[in-house]
Amino acid sequence: MLGTLRQRLLALFLLVSIIPSLGLTLFVTFYLSRSIAALRNPETENALSQSLEVIREGIERLGNDARQHAEVMALDPAARRLLDAGNVADLERRLRDEARSRGLDYVCLYKVGPPVQRIFGARLGPRITLPEPEQESLLAAREQGGLITGGEAPRQVSGVAPMGKGYMLLAGYQLDPEISKEILSLQKNLVMYRKLGVYTWISERSLWIFAGIWTLVLGLLSFGLAYLVSRGIARPVLELRGGMERVSGGDLSHRVTPSGTQEVRFLGKTFNEMVEELQTSRRALVRAERLAAWREVARAVAHEIRN
Structure with a gap:
């Protein structure tokens, strides 16, 4: 299969060039x-999800507490009498004191419309902001008993309870801004980590595809380089072999052009010198044969003359 020198050199150079590169690749x-x-560590995703769930459960507990406080305050007989009497100022003062004693951050009274109208809102701290829920959210909260405002980063957790006919009471807590930032950070990290799973899946396969393409390209380049190198070494040897075949066939006028490595060029030069010597020896042999033939002729003529 690898009978010629060129084939063996080609196979040798191909193996020497591609095997180390392929192994490294x-x-x-x-x-x-x-x-x-x-x-892609599932434990990291579970830890992020559990952290987010713990914070949400804490917010839900605050919402339940706020709803219970709102229901108790809405059922207060004294507050109901003030509401029925239309004494809004005293009602606000009483609800404010009651909310402060319960540790709440704000309390609001709404008149159910349409439209829904806020009668008053009391802030129980210097940095407390009152929630500004939409009308649909507020009406839905009256049925559900709770309201969380702030979107993806909750700022307030409120409890809602009906108070008398056509009114509802909203009371709750303002969350620490760090909690909102932590929720946003956890949500962002969780989304990124889930995307990371897709990214790693694509990256792994892209990496192996690239490795396959690179191996193919490397194989072609190695084959081309091995072909050129083996051709550069084998061609002068093949030319020298062809010259020997022609000389052995009797063509002493043939000469080879020395090429290739220094050793191969020396062989080509030596071959040409050898052929030159053979040609010179052959010419001398032809002259000697001719002279011998003439001597025989002269000897025969002299013999005939003597006779």
Whole structure:
């Protein structure tokens, strides 16, 4: 199968060039694939989800507490009498004191419309802001008993309870801004980590596809380089072999052009000198044969003359 020198050189150079590169490519690809896969840790996703769930459960507990406080305050007989009498100032003062004693951050009284109208809102701290819920959210909160405002980053947790006919009471807590930031950070990290799973899946396969393409390109380049190198070495040897065949066939006028490595050029030069010597010896042999033939003729003529 590999009978000629050129074929053997081609196979040798191809193996020498592609095997180390292929091994290094596979090792680096496997190492990078393992490194990417290590980023996808289910425990990290579970930890993020559990942290977010703990915060949400805490907010829900605050909402339940706020709803219970709102229901108790809405059922207060003294507050109901003030509401029925239309004494809004005294009602606000009483609800404010009651909310402060219960540790609430704000209390609001709404008149159910349409439209829904806020009668008063009392802030029980210097940095407390009153919630500004939409009318639909507020009416839904009256049925559900609670309201969380602030969107993805909750700022207030409120409890809602009906108070008399056509009124409802809203009371609750303002969350620490750090809690809102923590919720946003956890949600962002959780979304990014879930995207990371898709990214790692794509990256691993892209990495192996790239490794396959690179191996193919490397194989073609190695084959081309091995072909050129083996051709540069084998061609002068093949030319020298062809010259020997022609000389052995009797063509002493043939000469080879020395090329290739220094050793091969020396062989070509030596071959030409050898052929030159053979040609010179052959010419001398022809002259000697001719002279011998003439001597025989002269000897025969002299013999005939003597006779």
